[in-house]
Amino acid sequence: MTERNLPQLLGDARRWFDEALAEAMRAAGEKPVTIGQQAVFAALDPGGTTVAELSRRMGVTRQSTHQAVQALVRLGLLEQSPDPASARRLRTVMTEEGHRVDRVARAQIARLEEELAGRIGGAALRELRRALSADWGPPFPEDA
Amino acid sequence: MTERNLPQLLGDARRWFDEALAEAMRAAGEKPVTIGQQAVFAALDPGGTTVAELSRRMGVTRQSTHQAVQALVRLGLLEQSPDPASARRLRTVMTEEGHRVDRVARAQIARLEEELAGRIGGAALRELRRALSADWGPPFPEDA
DNA sequence: CCAATGTCAGCATAACTGACATCA
DNA sequence: CTGATGTCAGTTGTGCTGACATTG
Numbered sequence: 299m300t301e302r303n304l305p306q307l308l309g310d311a312r313r314w315f316d317e318a319l320a321e322a323m324r325a326a327g328e329k330p331v332t333i334g335q336q337a338v339f340a341a342l343d344p345g346g347t348t349v350a351e352l353s354r355r356m357g358v359t360r361q362s363t364h365q366a367v368q369a370l371v372r373l374g375l376l377e378q379s380p381d382p383a384s385a386r387r388l389r390t391v392m393t394e395e396g397h398r399v400d401r402v403a404r405a406q407i408a409r410l411e412e413e414l415a416g417r418i419g420g421a422a423l424r425e426l427r428r429a430l431s432a433d434w435g436p437p438f439p440e441d442a
Numbered sequence: 443m444t445e446r447n448l449p450q451l452l453g454d455a456r457r458w459f460d461e462a463l464a465e466a467m468r469a470a471g472e473k474p475v476t477i478g479q480q481a482v483f484a485a486l487d488p489g490g491t492t493v494a495e496l497s498r499r500m501g502v503t504r505q506s507t508h509q510a511v512q513a514l515v516r517l518g519l520l521e522q523s524p525d526p527a528s529a530r531r532l533r534t535v536m537t538e539e540g541h542r543v544d545r546v547a548r549a550q551i552a553r554l555e556e557e558l559a560g561r562i563g564g565a566a567l568r569e570l571r572r573a574l575s576a577d578w579g580p581p582f583p584e585d586a
Numbered sequence: 587c588c589a590a591t592g593t594c595a596g597c598a599t600a601a602c603t604g605a606c607a608t609c610a
Numbered sequence: 611c612t613g614a615t616g617t618c619a620g621t622t623g624t625g626c627t628g629a630c631a632t633t634g
Contacts, residue, residue, distance in 0.1 A: 306484070532591085
């Protein structure tokens with residue numbers, strides 16, 4: 299085994315949460331919202347947010363965000379309405395159902411974190427979050 | 443911002459490494475080996491390994507592994523030869539070029555980790571690795 | 587006959603680039 | 611005109627399931 303490298307470990311951890319959340323939502327009788335979809339919810343503010351703004355907050359392209367939002371609209375969890383202040387803007391907001399599912403998903407994620415704390419230790423989990431929350435800066439080496 | 447949740451943070455961190463490694467390989471004049479491909483290299487042992495064994499080590503399906511291996515074979519970084527001991531087994535090994543690229547990739551990853559240590563602190567990085575290396579157990583809640 | 591191995595085909599998710607119409 | 615926004619189309623990477631022939 300020698301030593302797993304960091305990127306692999308990160309990917310594994312991410313997949314752990316992905317699977318666990320999907321399973322938890324299924325067990326709770328909800329649509330299996332993915333982490334990616336939850337990320338959209340998390341970036342929304344109550345007043346309505348444009349796709350372009352969402353993409354900036356999430357750090358992905360407008361097109362990727364657009365696609366994710368469309369999927370959630372089809373699921374009935376988001377809806378879009380024209381912005382009276384500007385005809386080219388669309389305000390994206392959660393539906394009632396969207397709010398409900400979002401609350402369930404957040405609760406499940408919190409529960410999973412507690413479960414994990416019980417397995418690897420609360421201190422380790424806090425350190426994990428601290429390290430990940432730090433500013434990593436741009437991913438490009440100064441190169442040369 | 444309130445509080446980013448853990449799965450998102452993990453995904454962001456993973457993407458940070460992905461981009462950084464791709465960029466570093468490009469800057470080094472190498473083919474942009476991905477983290478996933480590097481994972482295959484890391485799971486190989488010198489004597490030759492079957493796809494089925496690789497998949498067990500990596501924790502993904504035989505089929506996914508097969509696909510990743512085929513891509514690396516097409517790139518000329520891996521090659522397969524029949525196992526004299528058993529006609530249904532194929533031993534996968536690195537080519538010369540594969541070894542070379544693997545060494546470069548490992549070195550770049552190590553350099554990125556050092557760079558990161560300089561940005562978020564060596565202690566934080568060690569704690570990060572410790573938390574991720576711990577046994578998280580199966581991703582399924584005891585549900586009920 | 588059973589299990590392991592390799593493989594083919596198809597699908598899902600989540601990202602990307604490129605192109606383009608519309609509107610401030 | 612320029613730039614921001616939304617959107618369509620196509621591609622890639624990486625995982626999955628199902629099915630199947632071959633072999634031990």
